[in-house]
Structure formats: structure tokens, C-alpha cells
Amino acid sequence: MTNKNQVQDQVAKAMSSLDGIQPATANPHLYTRIKAKLEQEKSSWGWLAAFLSRPIVAVALVATVILINILTITANRSVPEETTDQLVSLAQDYSFQPSNILENGFNQP
Amino acid sequence: MTDPQFIELLRKGDETAFHQLVEDWKDRIYNTALGLVQQAEDAEEITQDVFIIAWKSVQQFRGESSIQTWLYKIAVHQSLDCIRRRKRKKRFGFLVPLFGSEEEQEQEPGNFLHPGVQLEKKQEAQVLFKAIRKLPEQQRVAYSLQKIEGLAIKEIAQVLETTDGAVEALLNRAKTNLQKILSSYYQTHRDD
Structure with a gap:
């Protein structure tokens, strides 16, 4: 038998090696393990994920985040002017002008 | 029921x-x-x-x-x-x-052996399983479902959400590829 024929023979044998294969059987305690896994999921973070993934909860959360963002943006728009005004009047009241400190030579030894 | x-x-x-x-x-x-x-x-x-x-x-x-x-x-x-x-x-x-x-x-x-393989075919089956791992995904699935699980072409087509013809083509390509992989394997492992 030539080498080529030998190889072909081995290939054919390998290709037919799964003929008549018997199905593998699962663990007889599979259901108990599945139940344990389900219980574990329930007791840990599973319930939180399930709660958050509910459409109503998810939409409500997104709406809350958007509302907080809108409130923050609108609040920030008015705050800088007031704050600036307050700072200017405070500086004027106490004659607190950084340039004056340098001009008056307080930094000199 | x-x-x-x-x-x-x-x-x-x-x-x-x-x-x-x-x-x-x-x-x-x-x-x-x-x-x-x-x-x-x-x-x-x-x-x-x-x-x-x-x-x-x-x-x-x-x-x-x-x-x-x-x-x-x-x-x-x-x-x-x-x-x-x-x-x-x-x-x-x-x-x-x-x-x-x-x-x-x-x-x-490593050398996986399905527990349902007949004892006298063990060695060849190990080589075949190794070759199956080299197949593209869809071919691997179609071939395994047919050879190991014994599903009919129609059932495989339903699982893969495709036509019977497409499954037949997948199986033919899988067999051709496996023959190539096995030929190359046995040429380099003459003693096996």
C-alpha cells in the first residue's frame, strides 16, 4: 500500500469514527444545581439588575438624570453673575486689589 | 401535553x-x-x-x-x-x-474524547475532534449537530435559521475541510 493510500485510509477511518456514537448524559443533579444558581442570583445582585432593567424604572431613572442636568445648567447660568457681583462689591468694600499689594511694596523685605 | x-x-x-x-x-x-x-x-x-x-x-x-x-x-x-x-x-x-x-x-x-465514542474508534475520534475545532463556526455547528447530536438537516436549518440547502452546503464544506485537515495531519504523523 502506498503512502497516499495509507493516508486516505486513515482519513476515511477518522471520518467514520463518530458513526454509532452514543449521546453523553448530563449530571443527574443538574436541576438542583440550576435551582441553586437561580437562588444565588436572586439573593445577590440579581434582583437589583432585574429591578433596574424594568422599562418603567429605566425610563424614570433617565428622566431624573436629564432633569437634574437641566436644573444644574439653569442654576449655573444665573450663579456666576451674582457671584461675580458679590465678589466685586466685597473687594471694593475692603479695598482688596491684588495689584495694589504689589504696588505698595508689601512684598518687599 | x-x-x-x-x-x-x-x-x-x-x-x-x-x-x-x-x-x-x-x-x-x-x-x-x-x-x-x-x-x-x-x-x-x-x-x-x-x-x-x-x-x-x-x-x-x-x-x-x-x-x-x-x-x-x-x-x-x-x-x-x-x-x-x-x-x-x-x-x-x-x-x-x-x-x-x-x-x-x-x-x-487537549485530546478530547466524547464519552459515547466506541472504544475501538477512540484514537481516530480524538484526531477528528481536533480537526473539527479548526472548522469555521457555522460548519462546526452544522457538522456537530448532525454527527454528534444526530439532528436531521431540516432541524439543523431551524436551529441555524437558514434553509435546508444552506445546511447541506455547510456540511459538504465541513467534510471537505475536515478531509484536508486530516490528510495534512496524517501526512505529518505517519505512525499514528
Whole structure:
């Protein structure tokens, strides 16, 4: 038998090696393990994920985040002017002008 | 009991029905997963996950396909997911010693042998399983479902959501590829 024929023979044998294969059987305690896994999921973070993934909860959360963002943006728009005004009047009241400190030579030894 | 009646019980959260589902299908799902992932621990994990997913998603099951097709679809999806994860871990395995423990490194199944293979065909079957791992995903699934799980072409087509013709083409390509892989293997391993 030539080498080529030998190889072909081995290939054919390998290709037919799964003929008549018997199905593998699962663990007889599979259901108990599945139940344990389900219980574990329930007791840990599973319930939180399930709660958050509910459409109503998810939409409500997104709406809350958007509302907080809108409130923050609108609040920030008015705050800088007031704050600036307050700072200017405070500086004027106490004659607190950084340039004056340098001009008056307080930094000199 | 018909499929729709049984599904209705599952939808109602009937645990006896769920127990029945597991007992009726666990061997077939395990056998399918084992044929695809070629590792007993992973196959058992996948089998558990298949039933957990089925239990949780039964509300979305519209009954357009049979319970068999539904469960096989989940099993194939989970098995392919496991194979992809394994490949990713292997590809980035060099990072493990830097960022993780050695234990996390994925072990590529060595010389896998399905427990249902006849003893006298053991050696050839090991070589064939190794060759099956080199097939493209769809060919691997179609070939395993037919050869290991014994599904008919029509059933495979339903699981893969394709036509009978497409499955036949996949199987033909799988056989041609396997013959090529095996030829090359036996040419370099003459003594085997």
C-alpha cells in the first residue's frame, strides 16, 4: 500500500469514527444545581439588575438624570453673575486689589 | 401535553413544568454543548445556563418554533460564546501574567474524547475532534449537530435559521475541510 493510500485510509477511518456514537448524559443533579444558581442570583445582585432593567424604572431613572442636568445648567447660568457681583462689591468694600499689594511694596523685605 | 400548553405553564412560573423541561432535555443539551466546546466542565456550565436563560426568557418566547429548536438555539449560542471567550483569552493570554493570576488562563481542550465514542474508534475520534475545532463556526455547528447530536438537516436549518440547502452546503464544506485537515495531519504523523 502506498503512502497516499495509507493516508486516505486513515482519513476515511477518522471520518467514520463518530458513526454509532452514543449521546453523553448530563449530571443527574443538574436541576438542583440550576435551582441553586437561580437562588444565588436572586439573593445577590440579581434582583437589583432585574429591578433596574424594568422599562418603567429605566425610563424614570433617565428622566431624573436629564432633569437634574437641566436644573444644574439653569442654576449655573444665573450663579456666576451674582457671584461675580458679590465678589466685586466685597473687594471694593475692603479695598482688596491684588495689584495694589504689589504696588505698595508689601512684598518687599 | 402540546408545546403551547407546556410553554403556558412555564410562563405562569410553574416550577414542576420547569423541572420537567430540564429532565426531558438536559441530556440532549449537554450532548450538544459537549460536542461543540469539547470540554465537560464548560458543557455542564452551558447546560445550566441554557435552562436558566430559557426560564428567564420564556415570557418572550413567541412559540413560533418548537421547544427543541428554541433550546438548541440557546445551547448553540452559549457554546459559541464560550468558544469565542476561550479564543480571546488565548489571544491575550500573554497579558495574564502581567494583570491576572495564572489560574485564569483558559485551557484549550487537549485530546478530547466524547464519552459515547466506541472504544475501538477512540484514537481516530480524538484526531477528528481536533480537526473539527479548526472548522469555521457555522460548519462546526452544522457538522456537530448532525454527527454528534444526530439532528436531521431540516432541524439543523431551524436551529441555524437558514434553509435546508444552506445546511447541506455547510456540511459538504465541513467534510471537505475536515478531509484536508486530516490528510495534512496524517501526512505529518505517519505512525499514528
